Amino acid sequence: MENLKSKLQGRILELTNPDKRRIFLRVAPVELLNTVRLLHDEYGFWFVSTISGLDAGDDFEILYHFAGKETVLNLRVSVPKTDPRIDSITPVIPGAILYERELQDMFGVVVDGIPDPRPLLLSDDWPAGQHPLRKDWTFNRPPEVIPGAKS
Amino acid sequence: MLADIVRWSRKKSPWILHLNSGGCNACDIEIIAALTPRFDLERFGVLLESTPRHADIIIASGPVTRQMKDRFLRIYEQVPSPKFVLAVGACALAGCVYRGAYNVLGGIDQIVPVDMYVPGCPARPDAIIDGVVKLLAKV
Numbered sequence: 135m136e137n138l139k140s141k142l143q144g145r146i147l148e149l150t151n152p153d154k155r156r157i158f159l160r161v162a163p164v165e166l167l168n169t170v171r172l173l174h175d176e177y178g179f180w181f182v183s184t185i186s187g188l189d190a191g192d193d194f195e196i197l198y199h200f201a202g203k204e205t206v207l208n209l210r211v212s213v214p215k216t217d218p219r220i221d222s223i224t225p226v227i228p229g230a231i232l233y234e235r236e237l238q239d240m241f242g243v244v245v246d247g248i249p250d251p252r253p254l255l256l257s258d259d260w261p262a263g264q265h266p267l268r269k270d271w272t273f274n275r276p277p278e279v280i281p282g283a284k285s
Numbered sequence: 286m287l288a289d290i291v292r293w294s295r296k297k298s299p300w301i302l303h304l305n306s307g308g309c310n311a312c313d314i315e316i317i318a319a320l321t322p323r324f325d326l327e328r329f330g331v332l333l334e335s336t337p338r339h340a341d342i343i344i345a346s347g348p349v350t351r352q353m354k355d356r357f358l359r360i361y362e363q364v365p366s367p368k369f370v371l372a373v374g375a376c377a378l379a380g381c382v383y384r385g386a387y388n389v390l391g392g393i394d395q396i397v398p399v400d401m402y403v404p405g406c407p408a409r410p411d412a413i414i415d416g417v418v419k420l421l422a423k424v
Contacts, residue, residue: 257352257388266387273387281394 138177145169148210160210167221169209170198174226178202182223185233187241189269194218194241213243222247240267295341296424298330299417301371302340302364306357307389308347311407312374316344319410326414329421337363342420344413345399348376348383349390361397370399371420373413375406 138157139149145168148160161169173179179200188195190212198209213220220237222245223230234245235254242265245251253260265271305313319326320333334340337360349357361368372393375381383389393399400423403416 257350259351259355273385275385276390278391278395281398 141172141176142169155205157205157207158210159207160212163211163213163220166209166211167223167225170223171226173200173207173209179207180227182227182230182233185230185237187237187243187267189215189241189267191215191269194243196220196237196243198223218243220245222249224249239265241265242268292424295367296421298332299341299421299424300332300334300339301342301344301417302334302337302360304343304345304357304360305347306345306353306393307350307383308374308376312346312377315407315410316346316373316413319413324410324414326410326417329414329418331417337361338365340364341367342369342371342417344371344373344417345393346373346377348380349393349396351388351390354390354396357396367424369401369420369424370397371401371403371416372399373403373405373408373416375404378402378404381406 139146142149142161145161145165146159147162148158150158152158159169179202181201183199183201186197186199188197193212193214196211196213198211200207200209211220218241220243222234224234224247231248231250232254234248235250235252237243238245238248238251239253239256242263256266266273303313303316318324320331337343341364343361343364361370370393372378376383377393380389380391384391390396401416401420403412405412408416
C-alpha cells in the first residue's frame with residue numbers, strides 16, 4: 135500500500151483502504167494506461183473482473199475491478215459527460231476488450247485505441263447514439279398489439 | 286382422399302420445432318422433459334425436429350428480443366404451411382419479467398400469430414402436453 139503510494143507519486147487523486155484486502159484508487163483519465171501497466175507488471179493485478187460504469191450526474195465514473203492474488207483493487211476514473219473519452223487498456227490486458235465494447239454500448243464512452251469497436255450487446259438494428267444505461271436516456275416503448283383483444 | 290391422408294398423418298404425427306427466442310431456458314428444460322419417457326409427449330406421435338423445414342408446429346419459448354425478431358421470422362417462413370405456433374411459458378405469452386425492457390418486443394404474438402398459449406413460469410410438462418393435444422384437436 136505504502137509502496138504503491140510512493141510508486142504512483144503525483145498521479146493519485148485518492149487512495150483509500152476501507153477494509154482488509156480492499157483498495158480504492160482514483161486516477162486522472164490520462165494516467166489510466168500507465169497506472170494499469172504498473173499495476174499489471176509490478177503488483178500482479180493482471181485479472182480484470184469487470185469494468186463497470188456509473189452515471190454520476192455531470193460525469194461518468196468508470197470502475198475497473200481488479201482481482202489480485204490477495205487484494206481486490208478498484209481503480210476509478212471520472213470522465214466528463216460532455217466529452218466522454220477514455221484510453222483503452224487492451225495493450226496491457228487484451229481480455230478487457232469485451233468490457234470496453236460493452237462500455238461503449240451502454241454509456242457511449244468512446245474508448246480510444248480499442249482494436250474492435252463493434253457493438254457487443256445491443257441488437258444489430260439498434261439506432262446509433264442511444265445508450266440505455268445513461269440516466270438521461272428514456273425508453274419509448276413501442277405499443278403492443280394484443281391479438282383478439284376487445285377494443 | 287389424398288388431402289385426408291395428409292391431414293390424418295399430420296394429426297397423428299406432428300413434427301415439432303423447439304425455438305427459444307431469448308428466454309431463461311427453464312421452459313426449454315420443461316419442453317424436453319415433456320418429451321422424455323416419464324411424461325412421454327411422443328406417444329402422440331410428436332417428433333422433435335432439428336430443422337424448421339420438416340416441422341409442423343413451432344414450440345416457442347421466451348420473449349422476442351429485438352435481435353431475435355428477424356431470425357424468428359426467417360425461421361417461421363421456412364416452416365411449410367400449414368404451420369402452427371404454440372407459445373410456452375409466461376414470457377412467450379406477454380414478456381413476463383422481461384416485459385418493457387429496451388431490448389424486448391414482448392410475447393411471441395407480437396410478431397407471428399399464435400395458435401395456442403401455455404401459461405406457467407416455467408410451464409409444467411403436463412401443461413405442455415395438454416397444450417399440444419388441444420392444438421392437435423384444432424389441426
